Amino acid sequence: xxxxxxxxxxxxLAAVFLLLAPFAFRPYGIFILSMWAVMTIAAIGLNLxxxxxxxxxxxxxxxxxxxxxVTAYMTTKGWPFWMTYVIGGVACFAIGWVLGYPALRVQxxxxxxxxxxxxxxxYLVFRNEEWLTGGIYGISNVPRPSVLGWxxxxxxxxxxxxxxxxxxxxxxxxxxxxSPWGRAFIALRENPIRALSLGVDTRRxxxxxxxxxxxxxxxxxxxxxxxxxxxxxxxxxxxxxxNLLLMVVxxxxxxxxxxxxxxxxxxLLPEWMRFTEGYYLMGYAVLVIVLMVFCPTGLLGxxxxxxxxxxxTAAAEPPAGAVAAxxxxxxxx
Amino acid sequence: MSTVLxxxxxxxxxxxxxxVDGVSFDVNEGEILxxxxxxxxxxxxxxxxxxxxxxxxxGDVRLDGRAVTGMRPCDLNRLGVSRTFQLLQVFPQLTVRxxxxxxxxxxxxxxxxxxxxxxxAGLTQAADRMLAFFRLExxxxxxxxxxxxxxxxxxxxxxxxxxxxxxxxxxxxxxxxNLTMLASLRERLKAINSEQGATFVVIEHNMxxxxxxxxxxxxxxxxxxxxxxxxxxxxxxxxxxxxxxxH
Numbered sequence: 001x002x003x004x005x006x007x008x009x010x011x012x013l014a015a016v017f018l019l020l021a022p023f024a025f026r027p028y029g030i031f032i033l034s035m036w037a038v039m040t041i042a043a044i045g046l047n048l049x050x051x052x053x054x055x056x057x058x059x060x061x062x063x064x065x066x067x068x069x070v071t072a073y074m075t076t077k078g079w080p081f082w083m084t085y086v087i088g089g090v091a092c093f094a095i096g097w098v099l100g101y102p103a104l105r106v107q108x109x110x111x112x113x114x115x116x117x118x119x120x121x122x123y124l125v126f127r128n129e130e131w132l133t134g135g136i137y138g139i140s141n142v143p144r145p146s147v148l149g150w151x152x153x154x155x156x157x158x159x160x161x162x163x164x165x166x167x168x169x170x171x172x173x174x175x176x177x178x179s180p181w182g183r184a185f186i187a188l189r190e191n192p193i194r195a196l197s198l199g200v201d202t203r204r205x206x207x208x209x210x211x212x213x214x215x216x217x218x219x220x221x222x223x224x225x226x227x228x229x230x231x232x233x234x235x236x237x238x239x240x241x242x243n244l245l246l247m248v249v250x251x252x253x254x255x256x257x258x259x260x261x262x263x264x265x266x267x268l269l270p271e272w273m274r275f276t277e278g279y280y281l282m283g284y285a286v287l288v289i290v291l292m293v294f295c296p297t298g299l300l301g302x303x304x305x306x307x308x309x310x311x312x313t314a315a316a317e318p319p320a321g322a323v324a325a326x327x328x329x330x331x332x333x
Numbered sequence: 334m335s336t337v338l339x340x341x342x343x344x345x346x347x348x349x350x351x352x353v354d355g356v357s358f359d360v361n362e363g364e365i366l367x368x369x370x371x372x373x374x375x376x377x378x379x380x381x382x383x384x385x386x387x388x389x390x391x392g393d394v395r396l397d398g399r400a401v402t403g404m405r406p407c408d409l410n411r412l413g414v415s416r417t418f419q420l421l422q423v424f425p426q427l428t429v430r431x432x433x434x435x436x437x438x439x440x441x442x443x444x445x446x447x448x449x450x451x452x453x454a455g456l457t458q459a460a461d462r463m464l465a466f467f468r469l470e471x472x473x474x475x476x477x478x479x480x481x482x483x484x485x486x487x488x489x490x491x492x493x494x495x496x497x498x499x500x501x502x503x504x505x506x507x508x509x510x511n512l513t514m515l516a517s518l519r520e521r522l523k524a525i526n527s528e529q530g531a532t533f534v535v536i537e538h539n540m541x542x543x544x545x546x547x548x549x550x551x552x553x554x555x556x557x558x559x560x561x562x563x564x565x566x567x568x569x570x571x572x573x574x575x576x577x578x579x580h
């Protein structure tokens with residue numbers, strides 16, 4: 001009870017902060033916050049694939065890239081944003097589905113390498129296929145969309161555009177996780193063989209976990225392109241995949257709010273730590289090591305653990321009455 | 334009385350080792366069939382071949398006369414065949430109630446309706462009935478991983494019955510369960526058998542438990558059936574005594 005009140009309070013505070021923040025920040029700060037929203041969407045996708053369904057993926061940056069390139073390419077050719085957005089998302093969903101097939105055969109670090117290779121492949125396409133992607137020069141002057149004739153051109157407007165997307169994606173992800181699918185994903189992560197014997201079509205759910213995660217990567221990319229207004233291959237190399245993985249793991253894999261927190265750490269912390277100049281990465285690395293050693297379930301796992309001990313001890317002891325009743329009725333038979 | 338499960342000349346070898354060597358038997362509707370045999374006699378491998386967890390090297394499995402050899406476990410489960418495993422298999426991070434809901438959810442609706450359709454559709458109620466039946470209701474909201482071994486074993490069995498299976502294959506349901514709980518488990522299984530008409534095949538090492546529970550017993554040794562009959566006959570069979578009870 002206390003737990004849910006605290007969580008609700010923290011959530012309300014965060015929402016108020018996110019809504020009012022643009023009035024307090026300069027454009028660069030607003031840009032960073034927008035980037036946080038965009039990266040959170042990609043991390044929510046990866047959290048579905050990795051945190052809930054337990055399928056390791058080092059290819060999330062590739063899907064952000066595909067979403068970004070599709071949007072950049074098509075909007076600079078005059079297509080309306082919403083259409084490129086849908087096409088980017090659907091394309092990533094489909095490619096993610098196909099990338100799920102290796103996961104039906106291999107798991108864990110083997111799967112990590114399969115997806116890593118895929119990320120590299122996509123990066124090379126971005127860099128080398130100049131006729132399509134502009135090669136290392138990328139695609140510049142990506143326009144920002146307008147919604148119902150209202151231009152999203154200013155940093156503040158586009159920030160709210162990203163925030164609205166994050167809200168929608170969060171609601172959809174929340175719905176999914178609370179549905180039987182969420183339960184099936186967790187079953188897939190915890191014990192696929194048992195899940196299979198209980199009628200869970202692990203093949204379909206595995207493919208879906210990949211496709212949905214990839215689709216959200218695409219959505220994130222579709223926002224990334226107009227946010228930065230320029231796409232080139234570099235941001236979508238393996239580094240971003242590792243960074244997104246870090247966001248999920250640091251935030252708390254399999255926790256709904258993990259990606260929000262993880263993205264906060266990965267996107268905002270480096271900015272705040274700039275005053276340390278060259279040392280911020282070192283400090284950051286040490287922080288991550290300490291966190292992983294002492295709390296492999298991430299920041300939210302840590303919070304969870306702080307609240308749990310009292311609950312666990314209560315759970316270990318069934319109510320005395322129930323035990324007595326059960327013993328008695330067993331005895332009678 | 335109709336035949337629910339027919340197993341014909343089932344074989345499974347791993348490299349040079351023949352784990353199941355031409356096993357044939359029928360399971361009749363409503364019966365409780367016990368399978369006993371020394372360690373390594375191929376009992377669990379037999380289960381895994383029947384249930385599609387392993388691909389048999391040869392032979393046929395029929396469910397209600399329909400060929401189901403090599404069918405995927407999830408499809409077989411949705412045809413009304415459920416199982417438990419020798420080692421404990423619950424989902425430790427889901428609550429006890431959610432474990433049961435999971436065990437029932439894939440039997441209702443389609444993939445799509447499970448995403449966008451009604452959330453619950455009576456599953457919580459069904460789960461709570463099953464919890465009450467196995468006397469685990471006081472643990473409903475606990476994470477399954479926090480339960481005692483015996484409680485998890487009961488939950489494991491409860492999950493197998495959540496979808497109201499026609500046929501349940503239980504691999505050592507009594508392993509590691511204390512005496513009080515054992516009596517309770519046997520009563521629960523008998524009740525499900527008589528009230529719901531569910532058919533059972535039970536692998537078990539606990540002789541007392543098997544003899545009290547089963548109508549008929551198969552004895553497996555080195556991948557073959559060496560004896561079968563009612564508990565009394567099997568107990569007296571010299572081959573069985575030599576292969577199994579004598580040790």
